[in-house]
Amino acid sequence: MSSPLSSRRRTLLQGGLALGALPLAAPWAAAQTGATPKRGGTPSISLAPEPQIISAAFLTTMQTTMVAGKISEGLVWFDDKLQPQPELAESWSFAPDGLSLTLNLRRGVKWHDGQPFTSADVAFSLLNVWQKFHPGGRLAYASVTAVDTPDAHTAVLRFSRPTPYLLSFMNVYGAQVLPRHIYEGTDLQKNPANNAPIGTGPFRFKEWVKGSHIALERNPDYWKPGLPYLDGVVFRFIPEAAARSVVLASGEVQVALASNIPVSNLNQFSDAKKWRINTTDGNYLASIKLIQVNTRRPALADRRVRQALLYALDREALLRVVFRGIGRVATSPIPSTVPAFHSKSGRQYRHDPKQAEALLDAAGFARKGSAPRLSLNLDLGAGSLEDVRTAEFFKQSLARVGVDVTLRVSDAGVYLKRVFGDADFDLFLTSLHNLPDPTLGVQRWYWSKNIAKGVPWSNGSGYANPELDRLMEAASVEADPAKRRALIDQWQVFVQEEVPILDLIEIDWTTVSSTRFHKKTPQGDGLYASLADAWLE
Known part of the structure; x- marks a missing residue:
């Protein structure tokens, strides 16, 4: 298959253009403009790649959840301070002993088919879907032993141990509630509602034209009086990055979420009278661009090889050349944007090709003439120009220390099966969401009990270490904040030494939108915002 990769090989490392002054803004800055909401209109949002399904209860790729969040809802949403706010749960309280959480549910809410x-x-979704099929739910809800339903509007979660972090997972990303009457007694993962959802949100599913778009229409019976303002929302699948910039600039599309516009094209949208650019919509996700290493492979089971791969990479140059300075070099599996838990006291991998070569020699991969020391495949998804450029940068960097890397670009269905189903890969370039609490966000990538064949975004590296499991599990139940922080610091040091995942860049997800598009309330999980309060001027 033809690829855009080879044409960049000679020029990628030569440097990047400065971004210059861009109209960076607080999330959906309309709240400060004094603009009055207008009714009507159907904005278009560019999306790439096309999602596999549109139920975030089973798959939490960004494209899936960005669509699902307009149709379905979680129990809470998160404001720009990352504090939980009421959604399907009006209020909540933990028991004094920490062994239960009572959710007081919103009254008068109807599913899109009219059922209450x-x-x-909530009980059905948690026990039958979130605990079993949600990529992060296997960990997040592991301590839930039962869900009591004393009445139609109260759900009491019973825990086997204190679980104070759980509320941080109960938005649509981690707790999309499903209608029991639609799913019960069916093959849950093959239920037609996964692709034609029946939710409680402000927009109803209208149609999915494969290869073209997903269209949603206004829910006239939405539980928030007077909302939504919009008549509908259309997600357009535009695989080519250059084309996404063209349709946004022309006005055919009003919003590009989740870095849908490559950073190399952001200068095109520097006129603050026409465009808004912000980097805060993804704050809840605390994402890192990284490479998962298949530690089941004999060569990659040796941590010296994994360390060498990271020493060989100049991540400061990667940040400058590929990401144009937007983001930060990762210094820990917990991003620096989570200051309550971040520590960089572990081993730091500054660019050191000599150290990389020494480690490869020690691991038994000495140079033999012009032949590569080691040959590896790097899998990545189609649709992201930054991923393509990152992969090329990585390939060139590793070639300098004698490691040959073959790039394999594929659609989501192919790489998800290859990585999480068949474990038929060496390296996998992706971004992972680490969330505001490391027990919820980071532990799942390293925890041996989250190695789950066929479950996307679980422990795809296959890394298992009893000592790390012990540290992470102890931190997950430690009620004393100082003791918990100390345990989390310990496992950051441990992971930095073992590096089953090569953390590259802390990502700032950019949203580019027309100034005609407004949203009243800023959100820390704004990528997944319902858009109930959005309007077109």
């Missing part, structure tokens, strides 16, 4: 939303839907 009740506590039975």
